[in-house]
Amino acid sequence: MRADFNMAVSAHRAAVSEFHNCWARRIFAILGAAALCACSAMKLGYQQGDHLAYWWIDNYVDVTTAQEPLTREAIARFFAWHRKAQLPEIATLLQQAKAEVRQPVTPATVEHFQDASQQLARKSFEQAMPDLADLLLTLTPEQIGRMEKKFGEGNAKYRKKFLNPNPAEREEARYDKVMEYARLVYGNFSSDQEKAIRARIGPVVQNAEARYAERVARQQEWLKMVRYVQATQPPKAQVIDVLHRFREYWQNPPARLAASHEASDNAGIALTVAIANMTTPQQKAHAQDRFQKWIDDTHALMRDKANAPVRAAAAN
Structure with a gap:
């Protein structure tokens, strides 16, 4: 999943990730990097989300001693809010998906879940904006340079995997990614499928090339914004306004990228529909069981009070 530096990404990384290639990934867009998976390891990932988010941010900017309390408190507030405000919405969407999965899937079905995931991402980013603005105002040129370097490293890995000069290897990498998520939801597929x-x-x-160009353009827009904040040190309200504009940029790409964005989205929707509608009754039953496990995990996470930083933030 692609990474733009923001506080919301730790819980909704997939929502701003490269466009989704199958039914499972469409659903996972609403869950975040570690929110919901049938395996206990991913559930544990959400429970430890504050630590994972801090590690991710530190990896990108090398958080200073002075920035650490601000960053940890902001992350705790975000997860406390997310657990209370968004996990119930996620549970509702999973219930809808469980009900829909045995029915014929149409492009409208996929678009419904995609739109719902994007709405959750917007709310998530909106919630994080005040704390994110505070953090951006403390970044140094060296930290921004580190962020740019990390973007470059991630892009190099992306190009190596998904933009291989060999067409057969490029197709194989994308096929493997699609099947990874398809099997997670539906189980095994026959050789004919x-x-x-x-x-x-x-x-x-x-x-693939168009998606990569969009990825890089978004990163460059982010870096331009961060450098502007660092250089001018505007009032916090102005930083929040700039963050609003950035949110609109990545959710509504400029005209020069709009056509390729729409083509990518349509290709992904068509593939999602094709996979869903070729599944057998047994595979659909497997998917329903999988969704129920995610629903159960979501409800358990909503009740969970084990994460001390989140609990402390929720009490404030």
Whole structure:
């Protein structure tokens, strides 16, 4: 999943990630990097989300001693809010997905869940903006340079995996990613089903360059904004306004990127629909069981009070 430096990303990284390639990834966009998975390890990841988020931010900017309390408190506030405000909405969407998964899937079905995930991402980013503004006002040129370097490293890995000069290897990498999420939801696929999915992967692979260009453009827009804040030190309210504009940028790309963005999205929706509608009754039953486990995990996380920093923030 692509990474833009913001406080919301630790809980909603997938919501601003590269466009989703299958039904499972569409659903996971509402869950975040560690929110929901049937395995206990991912549930534990959400329970330790404040530590993971701090580690991620520190990796990108090398948090200073002076910045650490501000950063940890902001993360704790975010997770306290997310647990209370967004996990119930996630549980509702998962219930809807469980009910829909046995029915024929249409593009409108996929778009519904995509729109819902984007709405959650908007709310999440909005919630994080005041604390994020405080953090941005403390960044140094060296920290911004480190952030840019990390973007470059991530882009190099992305190019190596998904933009391989060998067309066959490029297709294989995307196919493997699609099947990873498809199997997570539906279980195993027959060889005939796998061949049918592979035959439909072409439009997704063809849009890889455009998705990468959009990724880089968004990162550059972020770096331009962060450097502006560092250089001018505007009032906090103005920083929040700039963050609002950035949010609109990545959710509504400029005209020069809009056509490729729409083409990528349509290709992903078509592939998602094709995979869902080729599944057998047994695979659909597997998906329903999987969704129920995620629902149970979500409810457990809503009740969970084990995370001390989150509990302390919620009490304030």
